[in-house]
Amino acid sequence: MKKSFIIVTVLIFLISFPDAAFGHGVDIEYQASKVYKITASYDSGEPMSEAQVIIYAPDNPSEPWSIGKCDKNGNYFFTPDPSQQGTWDIQVRKAGHGGMIHITAEENAQTSDSTGFTTLQMLIMTACVIWGLIGTGLFFLGRRS
């Protein structure tokens, strides 16, 4: 009976263990995305400062995905949504002048990783904790008997 109680206790603890054990840990992630720099200028070379920028996504090309403005040098930085593959259409216009550029977003344009543990690390840590619990259980069992 006592053995069964200990086994059940250990089982419950282990099932709830992975989240609880790292409640105060730090998980730092990074995400690298491809950013496109768009530079708009008139034929004369003068930058289209603060020109309106309208971006249309591949999945819904008839409605704006985003609306923004160039900076004073005619620059605009655009990060496509990596979940949408295909051609992004970017319209830039100001005071009756405008144009459109088409950008085909590459696959795997985004990479990501985090400080989360690898499978091997998880296995080793889990094994260590279990070994400690078993040792503790056996220690108390030995004392009572």
Next chain:
Amino acid sequence: MKRLSVAVLAIFILALVAGCGGGGNNTEKGEEQNSEQGIQTGTLEFRANGEDFVRKGFTSKDGWNITFDNIYINLAEVTAYQADPPYDAEEGGEVKAKTQVGLEGIHTVDLAEGGEDADPVLVGKIKDAPVGHYNALSWKMVNADQGPAKSYSLVIDGKAEKGGETIDFVIKDATEYKYTGGEYVGDERKGFVKEDKTGELEMTFHFDHIFGDAGMPADDELNTRAPGFAPFAGLAQNGKVEVSVAELKDKLDAETFNNLKHSLVTLGHVGEGHCHSEILSE
């Protein structure tokens, strides 16, 4: 003790399974676009737009308040394309398209018709246009063989007022042009034809390129290249001037005439997007 060992082993395996359950990497996957169009069709309308400059009038770069009674423009071979790759008007050349549709015949329209809030003029429509995005447009301006613009591709009939002086003017052009533009550039994206729905494309004509715009800085390229109205006012007699572009070659100085020719060659747009233009005949 043996039972305990078996139990511990089972727990160990269970813990491994539970521990590994939360691992793994997320992979971003693109959504496949359905490129199949089948034989679905919709309606594509072609419109011509002289913008508010024509409908409401405007002040030229040299201070003449200009209004228009009629602007007849004579259109032919109006063609819409599902261009692939998208057409680049700066590079010019022919449009490469998997699908194209066009209006038959010659169409004379008056860009000044309707009130100040009138919609762009409907030139024609194609009721069985294959669905898809028509992202390029070309048309010709040819001389009319009948009607109010007979013998001309463009007739501008209006009134200019400045400081109590009024001049009625008619400017006629017998030059023939071809304009080819990429996608419409404006508030709303155009050219989408969906099954049993209506999409539209627009030929836009920028008359501020001829007369300039007092609302823009004097050193803006629009105004530095535009002849303005003063050169035409200088030809008026008894408050009227009626002249053809061919006649103006001898009546204007070379720079002003060249600027006038440039403004006519760049008259056609797709919204605010420039077109590649060619002179077909003079």
